[in-house]
Amino acid sequence: MKYTITIKTLFGLEPVLANELNQLGYKEHETHIRAISLKGELKDIYYLNLHLRTAISILVEFEKFSIKNDSELYHKLKKIKWTDVFDLDKTFSIRGAVNSKMFKHSQFPILVCKDAIVDSFMKEYDDRPNVDTKSPDLVFDLHIRDRDVTVSLNSSGVPLYQRGYRTRTGIAPINEVLASGMIQMTGWKGETDLYDFFCGSGTILIEAALIANDIPSNINRKGYAFQKWKNYDQAMWEEIYDAANKRPKRDLGIKIIGSDIDAEVIQSARNNIKRLPLGRTIEFQIKSFEDFEPESDNGVVVSNPPYGKRINPDSILEMYQGIGDKLKKDFNGFDCWIISSNLEVMKFIGLKPSRKIKLFNGSDECSFRKFEVYQGSKKAKKNEI
Ligand SMILES: C[S@@+](CC[C@H](N)C(=O)[O-])C[C@H]1O[C@@H](n2cnc3c(N)ncnc32)[C@H](O)[C@@H]1O
Structure with missing residues (x-):
């Protein structure tokens, strides 16, 4: 039918x-x-x-x-x-x-x-x-x-962003569906390193690791409404689930690395990953973004810095200036994607975005911006914001 x-x-x-x-x-x-x-x-x-x-x-x-x-x-x-x-x-x-x-x-x-x-x-x-x-x-x-x-x-029941892996979060976790959508918008499929230096409870990194390993994001989800229907075909479901329930790839040949200044939130991220068949795909570092350094010459950054709701305006402005400085200094050759709802301070990154995409993180209207960092990007600061 x-x-x-x-x-x-x-x-x-x-x-x-x-x-x-x-x-x-x-x-x-x-x-x-x-x-x-x-x-x-x-x-x-x-x-x-x-x-x-x-x-x-x-x-x-x-x-x-x-x-x-x-x-x-x-x-x-x-x-x-x-x-x-x-x-x-x-x-x-x-x-x-x-x-x-x-x-x-x-x-x-x-x-x-x-x-x-x-x-x-x-x-x-x-x-x-x-x-x-x-x-x-x-x-x-x-x-x-x-x-x-x-x-x-x-047929789903509770929304499909309730993947079942995230039981602990920081104060402002990103929606899992949004995180996966953002990664897919960058075109990244696991061929290069991926970094998130404001990783919080690890949502972007986890969704990336699931994509790179070709494991469904919902592999760990508790259930679906269709399992309560009278016509539920358990054998059919088990066949579909078993075919998808693969082991992670032994060696991805790339790195997925996250860092955050908050040790407790990194511990939450580590706990969340334990619920998934991801082995050691993701690495974590506890440090401020200023001290984060990529381990390769090229790759993708996908990051969700604080929007500044709980921080005083001067510090958030400095933080976004600092993000721009960091990208220009250490991420030459990278595609760097930043999402924020704070459009005012995003300007202070000081690089001209090559793409701006309107998205919503919950009720917050956000802009997801691509900065292609290359030699000479610093010049753009004066002329193009
Ligand atoms: C919007 S949250 C990121 C949420 C994350 N995407 C998730 O799904 O859990 C921003 C993160 O930036 C971290 N943070 C704040 N200041 C920082 C800094 N100077 N360096 C690195 N991380 C910082 C916070 O601890 C918080 O986890």
């Missing part, structure tokens, strides 16, 4: 997700804002949940209809065979996106949908499944645009 599958991602990562799909052999898909849709079977739903690094959640459409008025919503929802999808002992929740003049309150259609589900179960079993908004077994997605209603099942 072919399903319509909608893969949600973060703003700005649509091209990366499209590229991932192409690489995995899914050439036919349609890009939307923060989502890509395609057709696929049950095995594709399992495979994509495991393999996509920049997906946030994967929705599977199972009913689509039009309504003439608000009262028709309940009757059409009630016709759905909800009892075919899940059992009484499972909990559920409904998330919605409602954009229709028919409904004054966006929560109302969600309550109607809950009633339709509960009434269907009551009719068949004289009992009802419970709603759980915190960690439900099943998550339904109700999408209403004008008169058109789409009901989908979220």
